[in-house]
Amino acid sequence: MAERSIQDYIIDHRELDWNALLEPWQWMLPESYTIWLMNRFGDLFLILEDGVVVMLDSGMGTVERVAANQNEFCDLCEDPENLSDYFAIPLVDGMAEAGTTLAGGQCFTFRHPPVTGGEYEVENVAVTDIANHFAGYGKIHEDVRDLPDGREVEIDWVP
Numbered sequence: 001m002a003e004r005s006i007q008d009y010i011i012d013h014r015e016l017d018w019n020a021l022l023e024p025w026q027w028m029l030p031e032s033y034t035i036w037l038m039n040r041f042g043d044l045f046l047i048l049e050d051g052v053v054v055m056l057d058s059g060m061g062t063v064e065r066v067a068a069n070q071n072e073f074c075d076l077c078e079d080p081e082n083l084s085d086y087f088a089i090p091l092v093d094g095m096a097e098a099g100t101t102l103a104g105g106q107c108f109t110f111r112h113p114p115v116t117g118g119e120y121e122v123e124n125v126a127v128t129d130i131a132n133h134f135a136g137y138g139k140i141h142e143d144v145r146d147l148p149d150g151r152e153v154e155i156d157w158v159p
Contacts, residue, residue: 004093008096009039009088009089009092010039010040010087011040011130013035013038021130021135022138023138024138025056029046029056029063030046030048032049033046033047033048033049033054036053038107039086039087040092040102040107040108041058041059041088041091041107041108041110042108042137043057043058043086044056045073046063051068051069052065053065053068053072054066058133058134058137059118059137060115066086088120091108091122092108094122095108095122098122100125100127106130107127107128107133108125108126108128109128109137111124112124
């Protein structure tokens with residue numbers, strides 16, 4: 001396989017209507033932020049007013065601090081393990097090897113969401129519209145946010 005660049009693992013998000021896309025997520029997002037990067041699984045790296053970088057993990061429904069600022073984040077990405085985690089490199093590479101690509105307005109998503117026990121493996125990955133991804137996962141996470149860990153739930157999810 002040809003050498004890959006970070007562009008192979010992110011989606012250009014500048015033209016997306018983030019007010020609409022993130023409406024189902026407002027209950028968990030910080031009050032003020034700038035969207036910096038979006039990986040191919042719809043995870044977002046947000047810059048807070050104080051420069052802190054947080055990651056919205058759309059599969060797990062979490063917002064967690066990853067770096068004090070963008071420079072520290074870039075330094076953290078020098079570690080292949082961090083880079084792999086932040087940009088789902090093995091899964092994106094696996095999808096490319098399987099011949100699955102994304103068209104404009106699409107991202108990868110999990111057929112069985114990780115928050116409900118879905119595995120991080122190529123067989124569990126599908127292609128969906130970005131709008132469907134954010135709407136569906138936002139609803140799932142809001143619906144399960146108050147449930148105790150280990151509680152069995154039935155979710156009707158079509159990526």
